[in-house]
Amino acid sequence: MAFAPSEEPVALKILVAGGFGVGKTTLVGAISEIRPLRTEEVLSDRGVGVDDTDGVEGKTTTTVAMDFGRITIREGLVVYLFGTPGQERFWFMWDELSYGALGAVVLADTRRLTDCFPSIDYFEQRGTPFIVAVNCFDGADRHEPDDVRIALDLDPEVPVLLCDVRRRASAKVVLVTLVEHALKMLTAAQR
Amino acid sequence: MTGPQWMDEEAGALVRPYALTGGRARHSGAKLDLITMVTTTGSPRDVPGIGPEQRRILELARRGASVADIASDIDLPLGVVRVLIGDLHDLGLVDVRAPGKVAPLPSERILKEVINGLRAL
Numbered sequence: 001m002a003f004a005p006s007e008e009p010v011a012l013k014i015l016v017a018g019g020f021g022v023g024k025t026t027l028v029g030a031i032s033e034i035r036p037l038r039t040e041e042v043l044s045d046r047g048v049g050v051d052d053t054d055g056v057e058g059k060t061t062t063t064v065a066m067d068f069g070r071i072t073i074r075e076g077l078v079v080y081l082f083g084t085p086g087q088e089r090f091w092f093m094w095d096e097l098s099y100g101a102l103g104a105v106v107l108a109d110t111r112r113l114t115d116c117f118p119s120i121d122y123f124e125q126r127g128t129p130f131i132v133a134v135n136c137f138d139g140a141d142r143h144e145p146d147d148v149r150i151a152l153d154l155d156p157e158v159p160v161l162l163c164d165v166r167r168r169a170s171a172k173v174v175l176v177t178l179v180e181h182a183l184k185m186l187t188a189a190q191r
Numbered sequence: 192m193t194g195p196q197w198m199d200e201e202a203g204a205l206v207r208p209y210a211l212t213g214g215r216a217r218h219s220g221a222k223l224d225l226i227t228m229v230t231t232t233g234s235p236r237d238v239p240g241i242g243p244e245q246r247r248i249l250e251l252a253r254r255g256a257s258v259a260d261i262a263s264d265i266d267l268p269l270g271v272v273r274v275l276i277g278d279l280h281d282l283g284l285v286d287v288r289a290p291g292k293v294a295p296l297p298s299e300r301i302l303k304e305v306i307n308g309l310r311a312l
Contacts, residue, residue: 008288010301011226011257031312037262039269068263073308077301080226080259099224100289102297168312176309183302 009076014178015097016067016083017123018107019115023135024083025067027107027165031172032069032081039064039093064093079175094122103129103182105174107165110134110143113151120152129182131159133174157184208271211244216270218277225259225269228288229276238284245275252285 016024028034067083084097098104104123108116116132123130134148145160154160159181163170209216223229229252241249244265251261262272279285297305 009228009255010297011228012297012301012305013226035263036266037259037269063268068259070260071309071312073305077304077308078257079305079309080257082225082259096224100226102302172309172312176306179302179306179309183299183306186297186302187299 009078012077012079013097013101014079014081014175015101015104015128016081016107017104017116017119019109019112020085022107022109022112022115023165024107027105027133027135027171027174028067028069028081028083030165030168030170031175032071034067034069037066037068037082039066091118091122098123098126098128101128103131103178105178106130106132108132108134108148108152109137110141110148111137113148116152120154124155129178129185131161131174131178131181133161133163133165133177135165136162157181208268211242211267212271212274215274218274222289223258223273223276223287224289226257228255228257229261230255230286230288232284232286238282241279241282241284242275245279248272248275248279249284 016027018024025034064085066085067081069081069083071079071081073079079102082097084094104119106116106119106123120130120132122128132148132152132154134143134145136142142162145162149156149158149160152160159177161174161177163174165171165174229248231249231252244267247265248261251264256264258269258272258276261276262269265272267275276285276287280287
């Protein structure tokens with residue numbers, strides 16, 4: 001009698017992108033055990049001019065801290081969350097981060113909506129499934145998701161939702177929305 | 192060589208991270224994604240010439256661990272950890288399995304499982 005061979009472990013990668021201070025760390029921490037992860041990268045030309053490298057001879061490295069979380073769905077099925085620095089000067093990291101990613105959550109703050117333009121452009125070009133989650137900060141005017149959709153010029157199929165990333169339940173809804181969207185895109189592509 | 196020693200906070204680590212890799216910032220071999228799974232192949236005891244950091248990696252990867260897990264656990268920058276894992280791979284001490292190698296996209300079944308799992312958190 002034959003048993004099915006034990007399944008290969010599956011690791012999935014979800015990115016959390018967005019501007020500085022928009023709540024990426026809070027979102028990752030609300031839903032998973034957050035752990036430190038740092039990269040030390042040789043600064044590319046793109047970084048020069050942003051960082052003050054005057055008088056520095058030769059190559060220099062920069063340390064970038066990422067938010068890193070892990071959710072174990074079951075043994076052999078793990079979802080990894082990576083909070084990625086959203087600024088363009090970190091684009092040297094993005095190709096690697098988005099490689100093989102299941103999808104991305106673009107966190108938006110309606111007071112600084114333009115901060116998430118680079119992330120949205122990037123995922124649109126790569127064909128990475130993404131959703132836009134509008135973090136509702138205290139004191140900020142609440143905007144309807146449709147207003148945000150128009151302001152960001154998003155395709156109609158891209159889900160937009162309001163959230164409060166400090167709340168675990170809300171963070172869960174954000175991730176479920178993303179995976180459902182990724183599933184929808186997958187089944188559409190298979191048809 | 193032991194792990195980085197600290198003179199004081201301002202001086203920082205006496206051994207800069209890339210000193211552990213002989214100054215190499217990239218490994219020429221296997222491409223290691225953040226969620227590439229690394230699994231130790233055999234007993235690391237009788238292998239000369241690997242450092243304490245690499246021994247620690249072999250320990251962490253005994254039951255399989257991702258590159259990101261390993262980097263986080265041993266608290267070294269990703270770039271350094273990649274080079275160290277690449278060397279271990281060259282020596283045949285670890286297997287590496289890229290996430291996209293088996294199936295480029297997770298199956299419908301897996302995604303549904305993830306959705307249910309997230310809801311149940």
